[in-house]
Amino acid sequence: MLQERGIQVSHETLRQWNIKFAPLLAEELRYREPCRGSRWVLDEVCIEIRGRNFWFWRAVDDSGAVLNLLLQGR
Numbered sequence: 001m002l003q004e005r006g007i008q009v010s011h012e013t014l015r016q017w018n019i020k021f022a023p024l025l026a027e028e029l030r031y032r033e034p035c036r037g038s039r040w041v042l043d044e045v046c047i048e049i050r051g052r053n054f055w056f057w058r059a060v061d062d063s064g065a066v067l068n069l070l071l072q073g074r
Contacts, residue, residue, distance in 0.1 A: 040059055040060060040062065042057060042058070043060065045058075052073065054072060054073055055074075057069070057072070
């Protein structure tokens with residue numbers, strides 16, 4: 001965006017901005033992340049894709065938020 005406006009910024013300036021602002025952005029993203037429930041359930045389903053069987057695993061917390069997904073061929 002700066003280059004479109006005719007402002008030249010060196011790699012060192014970008015590195016310094018990253019050092020200064022990355023922790024603030026990471027903290028903001030952590031704050032926005034929804035709280036996980038204390039209890040969770042692991043669902044397991046066998047599905048067929050193109051004639052092959054796969055195992056689909058899904059971890060869900062007590063509020064219904066999906067925590068993780070995994071699709072395995074064996």
